[in-house]
Amino acid sequence: MKASDVRAKTSDELKDSLEGLKKEQFNLRFQRATGQLENTARVRQVRRDIARIQTVLRDKRMSDNA
Template sequence: MKTTELRAKDVAGIEAEIKALQKAHFSLRMQKATQQLSNTSTLRTTRRAIARAKTILAQKQAAH
């Protein structure tokens, strides 16, 4: 998800997005552990998307 899309969401929407990304990241980690993950770069992109969402969430909460 792009940063502009995240910034357009409210706090609850961003928190839901973070939760969904964390579930996806967990699933990818399990696939990697069982040798089923072919494209390991998705772990990196998912981890960075979580960090991006958390940063925007912190910025929104600090603004209030």
């Protein structure tokens, strides 16, 4: 997910994406713990996407207050 794609979304869309990514992150952690995780790079990718979305949401919140 690119930062430009994230910035183009509305806050509601970002919150939905964030919720989905957090569920995926939980499932990936569960798969890793049980030894079923095949794509280990996906864990890092999901973590970075979550951080990217949280950063954009914070930027949007700060610009709304200003």
